[in-house]
Amino acid sequence: MVNYPHKKKATLTSEKNISFGKRGMSFEDDLTKSNEHYLAANKAVIHKKPTPVQIVKVHYPKRAAAVITEAYFRTPSTTDFNGIFKGRYIDFEAKETSNATIFPLQNLHEHQVNHMIEVKKHGGITFLLVKFSKFNEIYLLPCENLAKFWQEYKLGNRRSIRREEFAQYGTKIPEGAFPRIDYLKVVEELFL
């Protein structure tokens, strides 16, 4: 029996409560807006890391900016977002899925999960945010629960995390206007 520290009763939003108000803006954009709000409100300093790119060829034209003419996407070795909140180090990965029922674990990289486990070991706050775009639902899954699902995945006993499992082992982020995604409210409740 695996013990999930953040386990609680499943409470899923009825599918009738779907909000389509935020379609068109990506999850990443919404998070960036939320982080800008947190920064302006003096609440936290959290930034998205740039996409890791392997630069191969750069062209330096006269009187113009350098142009990268050949580059490749690299596998990220850490997570997408990190920063400081109430003096604590915070570090998380954010993923969106169009799948209605499951989040496939192949959307994460081994390096990212291992990085999160390291961060937790060193006293940081770390978690996964997953958006189910069909329902406009966002869940925060603490690292220790993700690590257990990941272990099952590595053993070949699991390929994905079900939406109900996010509700059960994670916490739904309440919808808002300012900021759009008030994930630090949930972080405060869970970790501080």
Next chain:
Amino acid sequence: MVNYPHKKKATLTSEKNISFGKRGMSFEDDLTKSNEHYLAANKAVIHKKPTPVQIVKVHYPKRAAAVITEAYFRTPSTTDFNGIFKGRYIDFEAKETSNATIFPLQNLHEHQVNHMIEVKKHGGITFLLVKFSKFNEIYLLPCENLAKFWQEYKLGNRRSIRREEFAQYGTKIPEGAFPRIDYLKVVEELFL
């Protein structure tokens, strides 16, 4: 009169003590190696952020990896390195200069200095590391002292920081083998 909290007597290495042993390996590579050492030794989780790139065109060939065929370097809005050390958020910028006597402040971006000031406000540990490659000397300059030099720079009263000023208002990082640049030793002495 400006007050520099970390002021102390200048102690410069004699120019005869120059070590050329580490030429060929960049400052950034050395820092990455040091961070790998810290991670393996369970001391800290600190990573370099990827270079920020604005991707314009991507080519998706059949049976091969996507190729970025047009991209531009963006101005970084934060610093190069961040992570967690002894439960504390740590954030710093690293620069190398071939200049023997000064570090020109135009090597830093306004955004980066403002980011460091924000981090400090939120309780993080933040500083600038500068390597004078001619002498193989690396100095750690705490954010509050950098902020004061930067203020003078913005007012047009200063264009650079002199090497002696780094010795006076910062701390020299001792040379080592494992890790090559043991900057966390100095962080521990100054901030913890």
